[in-house]
Amino acid sequence: MDHIVLQTIRHTPLDEFAVISYLVAFYVLTMATFQRPVYGLAGLVLIEPFALYRDVGPTTLTLPKIAIAAVFVGLVLRRAPLRDLLGPRALPLVTALCAIVAATALSYFQADYKLPVIRETLKAIEYAVVFALAFLCYRMDPDERIMRTVFFIVAAAVSGLAISQEFTSAPGGMWISYMHAVPRIAGPLEGPNQLSGYLGLLLPVLVAYALHRRPNVAEIVVMVVAGVAEILTLSRAGVGATIIAVAIVLMASRRKEARYYAVGAGLPIFVGLVALVMVGGEVRHFFSTESQFQPSGLGTRSQLWTAAYRLWIRHPLLGIGAGNYELELDRVGFPGVHTHSNSGYIQALVEGGIPLLAAVLWMTWTSVVTFLRSPRVRAPLILGVLGASIGMAIHESLDYLLFFPKIGILYWALLGCAVGCLVETDEERAAAATGNVTSQPEVAVQPPLGAPSAL
Numbered sequence: 001m002d003h004i005v006l007q008t009i010r011h012t013p014l015d016e017f018a019v020i021s022y023l024v025a026f027y028v029l030t031m032a033t034f035q036r037p038v039y040g041l042a043g044l045v046l047i048e049p050f051a052l053y054r055d056v057g058p059t060t061l062t063l064p065k066i067a068i069a070a071v072f073v074g075l076v077l078r079r080a081p082l083r084d085l086l087g088p089r090a091l092p093l094v095t096a097l098c099a100i101v102a103a104t105a106l107s108y109f110q111a112d113y114k115l116p117v118i119r120e121t122l123k124a125i126e127y128a129v130v131f132a133l134a135f136l137c138y139r140m141d142p143d144e145r146i147m148r149t150v151f152f153i154v155a156a157a158v159s160g161l162a163i164s165q166e167f168t169s170a171p172g173g174m175w176i177s178y179m180h181a182v183p184r185i186a187g188p189l190e191g192p193n194q195l196s197g198y199l200g201l202l203l204p205v206l207v208a209y210a211l212h213r214r215p216n217v218a219e220i221v222v223m224v225v226a227g228v229a230e231i232l233t234l235s236r237a238g239v240g241a242t243i244i245a246v247a248i249v250l251m252a253s254r255r256k257e258a259r260y261y262a263v264g265a266g267l268p269i270f271v272g273l274v275a276l277v278m279v280g281g282e283v284r285h286f287f288s289t290e291s292q293f294q295p296s297g298l299g300t301r302s303q304l305w306t307a308a309y310r311l312w313i314r315h316p317l318l319g320i321g322a323g324n325y326e327l328e329l330d331r332v333g334f335p336g337v338h339t340h341s342n343s344g345y346i347q348a349l350v351e352g353g354i355p356l357l358a359a360v361l362w363m364t365w366t367s368v369v370t371f372l373r374s375p376r377v378r379a380p381l382i383l384g385v386l387g388a389s390i391g392m393a394i395h396e397s398l399d400y401l402l403f404f405p406k407i408g409i410l411y412w413a414l415l416g417c418a419v420g421c422l423v424e425t426d427e428e429r430a431a432a433a434t435g436n437v438t439s440q441p442e443v444a445v446q447p448p449l450g451a452p453s454a455l
Helices: 016-035 037-047 063-077 082-086 091-110 114-140 144-164 192-212 217-232 236-253 258-264 266-280 301-312 325-332 344-372 380-395 405-434
Strands: 054-056 059-061 172-176 180-184
Touching: 016 037, 016 063, 037 063, 037 114, 037 144, 037 405, 063 114, 063 405, 082 091, 082 114, 091 114, 091 344, 091 405, 114 405, 144 192, 144 217, 144 380, 192 217, 192 236, 192 380, 192 405, 217 236, 236 380, 301 325, 301 344, 325 344, 344 380, 344 405, 380 405
Parallel strands: none
Antiparallel strands: 054 059, 172 180
């Protein structure tokens, strides 16, 4: 909201550089996943923010799509235990994802524009595949050290690139008191709100890892830089949701170090607000609920939610069709506005009606209670993802973030990792209760190339 500069969408045809990059990424990640599934998962997380978009006919190829295909092939070669997806830990989220896919596809019959419905259905299927791959990778090869390192590296890269836009060219901005144009950074994400949501997923996980094992200087710097980048997105909903998510991690950990992090968490907030004072002169707008419309095709939440109501009452049961909201705004009195509704729940109700809203709410509830009810909720990955899930549930009420694959893929990869961690924890507890000594995971002894192991 309140952008003064829009990030334009460039249509770039497939070229030799992209083809070579895709082929190299596919080969490397396939072999990495075959050798150790956690390597494939780590590669997917690292590649995911850097899309390398190329248009091919009616669709777009990206590095994350290539990475998903590569990890899938690698797991097929290892004969991954797909039956584990039907276990008691993974099944609730698998079922919720299937419900979202079905409800999205159902809106096809009501839609005036059919192609967007197909696009959104395929995206929901993509998210389901990402969850399954992340779950299987971490279930087969639960290496906390590697994933901790990867999460800190990707947070450092994304935050560093974003903050550099303060000194180069930011993709958006905000008017403060109609006097100062303050840049809104986005980094490799599609926009400032998207960067805020992305960091809102990572920061609770980073803090949970830091509480579990004392961080080194580099990790502390990464957390501070990521916190500053979160503030400089100027996303009020995103910053608020992230603060709540991190606070949940701090309170639930019950470690004595938590109070030091509670104090330290104020450092990036303080630094970010000081930066706003230096650049924009004041920060009153950041804490207000006012929003002035700019002629940017976005509109205010008041306008977008009014339009959503007018569209929903036309088709209250099945909605107007997934992906159709921005194409229908001119029919309800908002010509020139082309964007989503700035709320994931409102978007689901308008575009998919009661079935899609019910599926989204079910998924949101399941993404929290799956970890909240675990006896090992204070394990770092599980605790961090719990905080991230609650933060995303709050943020989605005021922004529509899971529409963007860079956020959706990270969100479902985190959920898949955490559920995989739950399954491993359950097996360890069962073995301890019976007095059996379990062997090390099979992935600790690598099979030779060309001889996939049956798990």
